[in-house]
Structures are given as structure tokens and as C-alpha cells.
Amino acid sequence: MRSFLLAVVLGLAAGLAVAVEPGERLVDPVLESRARALGSELRCLVCQNQSIDDSNADLAHDLRVLIRERLSAGDSDSQVLQFMVRRYGDFILLNPPVRADTYLLWFGPLAVLTLGALGAALYLRRNRGAREQAPAPLSADERRRLEKLLAEDQG
Amino acid sequence: MRRLIYLLPAVAFVGLVIYFFVSLSRDPSVLPSAMINQPTPAFTLAGLGDKPGLSRDEFAGQVVLINFFASWCVPCRAEHPVLMRLSAELKTPLYGIDYKDKPEDAARFLAELGNPYGRIGTDRDGRVGIDFGVYGVPETYVIDKTGRIRLRHVGPLTAADVAQELAPLVKVLQGS
Numbered sequence: 636m637r638s639f640l641l642a643v644v645l646g647l648a649a650g651l652a653v654a655v656e657p658g659e660r661l662v663d664p665v666l667e668s669r670a671r672a673l674g675s676e677l678r679c680l681v682c683q684n685q686s687i688d689d690s691n692a693d694l695a696h697d698l699r700v701l702i703r704e705r706l707s708a709g710d711s712d713s714q715v716l717q718f719m720v721r722r723y724g725d726f727i728l729l730n731p732p733v734r735a736d737t738y739l740l741w742f743g744p745l746a747v748l749t750l751g752a753l754g755a756a757l758y759l760r761r762n763r764g765a766r767e768q769a770p771a772p773l774s775a776d777e778r779r780r781l782e783k784l785l786a787e788d789q790g
Numbered sequence: 791m792r793r794l795i796y797l798l799p800a801v802a803f804v805g806l807v808i809y810f811f812v813s814l815s816r817d818p819s820v821l822p823s824a825m826i827n828q829p830t831p832a833f834t835l836a837g838l839g840d841k842p843g844l845s846r847d848e849f850a851g852q853v854v855l856i857n858f859f860a861s862w863c864v865p866c867r868a869e870h871p872v873l874m875r876l877s878a879e880l881k882t883p884l885y886g887i888d889y890k891d892k893p894e895d896a897a898r899f900l901a902e903l904g905n906p907y908g909r910i911g912t913d914r915d916g917r918v919g920i921d922f923g924v925y926g927v928p929e930t931y932v933i934d935k936t937g938r939i940r941l942r943h944v945g946p947l948t949a950a951d952v953a954q955e956l957a958p959l960v961k962v963l964q965g966s
Contacts, residue, residue, distance in 0.1 A: 680821065680926075681925060683818075693890070694916070694920075697915075697916050698920070701920065720824065721824065722824060722825070722922070722923040723821075723824060723923050724823065724824030724923070725824075726822065
């Protein structure tokens with residue numbers, strides 16, 4: 636049981652670990668936490684699916700140091716992001732910006748869902764209308780056949 | 791006519807298949823560049839050993855090629871013969887930026903393979919590389935007479951890249 640708990644605790648701790656090296660950290664905890672927030676939003680261009688805070692790549696290290704330099708020099712968070720985007724493009728942002736040319740990306744899935752829901756609603760309404768109509772009454776011929784079948788069953 | 795609407799999902803599906811097929815054949819490691827048509831970032835770099843360095847303002851008004859390389863970079867070795875030929879054939883200056891490298895290693899690299907560069911700047915901490923948007927060496931840039939970046943080639947240059955992309959562009963830029 637104890638070894639299980641230890642494994643759980645260690646596993647959770649591993650989830651918290653980032654690649655930010657002790658030597659990179661700023662003394663000021665406020666600036667450091669801003670640097671962490673920015674670092675988790677920026678894509679490591681070498682490994683592409685990791686943030687620069689999670690990556691051990693050399694370039695990620697350089698960019699982490701650069702973020703801390705800019706923050707120490709008094710840049711705002713958005714100025715730091717702008718600095719990165721000017722050099723590496725929107726691709727460096729893990730969260731793509733909401734702009735006219737990214738509307739399809741942000742709202743496309745919602746549009747598809749709405750279209751599907753609309754289609755389904757129309758289909759269901761049309762079918763329910765058909766179901767609720769009373770069935771046509773039996774014709775004289777059908778009634779005679781029905782009575783004959785019932786009589787056979789009893790006999 | 792109303793029936794045609796039921797074909798819509800099939801048409802959309804075929805469209806998606808074509809889109810995915812085209813997207814798959816594109817190399818995802820080659821990223822779009824934010825620096826195309828932007829002014830070349832300012833830099834002043836020291837040279838290798840006692841040789842003169844390189845700064846942006848020196849080549850104002852000229853079409854130039856800038857190649858980021860490093861002695862530790864394996865694809866740079868593969869690219870090197872192409873650069874040697876390039877600097878001999880093109881009448882455009884080819885400048886090198888030695889990216890995050892020890893000067894003595896770079897000197898050995900060039901002594902062994904030959905030096906295609908008219909000038910070399912040493913970017914030891916990689917800051918100039920970051921200003922250019924470099925994310926891996928080798929990268930090659932073409933800069934026009936007004937100092938704007940017109941082409942960025944990521945990865946080793948091949949003879950075909952030079953013949954199809956680089957040389958024609960340089961010719962056009964020099965004529966303008």
C-alpha cells in the first residue's frame with residue numbers, strides 16, 4: 636500500500652515537472668510566474684508539440700532566457716508575445732489568435748454541429764408528422780378477409 | 791432536383807479526402823516564415839579569430855545570401871559542396887553566420903571543407919538567429935537591394951534548390 640502511494644505521489648510530481656532549469660529562474664517570484672505563464676503558451680519550434688517550458692531543446696532554453704530578459708527589462712506580457720510572433724509567426728502561439736482568417740478554425744466545428752442539428756430537427760419533424768396521421772380505415776374487402784381469418788382461428 | 795442534396799455529404803467527403811491527401815504530402819517540419827518581405831534585422835557580429843566580422847549595414851544596397859551554419863551541424867556538411875559551388879558561380883556575396891559554435895571548431899570545419907563565405911559573423915549566443923526566426927541550422931536567406939528578406943530556405947540546400955529557387959530569384963533581384 637505504501638509503495639503504491641509513493642508511486643502515485645511520484646507520478647503526480649512528474650506531471651508538474653517542467654524543463655525550466657534552476658539557473659534560468661528569476662529571483663522575483665512575480666516575474667517568474669509571468670515567465671512561466673508565457674512559456675507554457677509558446678510552442679517549441681524544434682519539437683512543435685511541446686511548449687518551450689516543457690522542452691529540453693536548445694532553442695527552447697534560449698527563448699526561456701529571452702522571455703525572462705524582456706520581462707526584467709519591463710516588457711508587458713503582450714509585448715513579449717509580439718516579440719516572438721514578429722520573428723516566428725503565429726505558429727509559435729499554442730493558442731491561435733481569433734482573427735478573420737482563423738474564424739473557420741475557431742467556429743467551423745460549431746457551424747458543422749449547428750448544421751447537423753438543424754438537419755436532424757427537420758428530419759425528425761417531418762417524420763413525426765407522418766406518424767401522427769391516423770391510419771386509413773379498412774376497405775370492405777379487407778374487413779371480409781379479416782373476419783374470415785378470425786373465424787378460421789376460432790374454428 | 792431535391793434529391794441532389796443527399797449527395798452533399800459524399801461531395802464534402804471527397805473534398806476532405808483531397809485536402810488531406812495534399813496536406814500529407816507537405817513536410818510539416820518546414821514552417822512558414824514570418825520574416826519574408828520584412829527588413830533584415832540589424833546585427834553586428836565579431837569575425838572568426840582575427841578576421842573581420844559581419845554587420846547588416848555593410849551590405850546595404852546589394853543582393854546578398856546569408857547562410858546560417860555550424861560545425862556541429864551534420865546537414866551543414868552535406869550542404870557544404872553546394873555552397874562552395876554557389877560562391878564560385880553566383881556573382882552575389884555569400885556571407886556566413888556561425889550559429890552557436892566555438893570559433894576554433896568553426897575554423898577547423900572550414901579548413902577541412904573549404905570556405906565559401908566572403909565574410910563570417912559569429913553568433914555565439916544565437917540571438918541573431920532568433921532575430922531572423924532561425925529554428926535549426928542550416929538556413930539560407932536571400933536579401934534584396936532594399937534590405938528585405940526575399941527567400942528563406944530551411945534545411946540543407948541541394949543543387950536542385952539552387953537551380954530552381956535561388957539562382958533565378960537572385961538574377962531577378964539583381965536586375966531590379
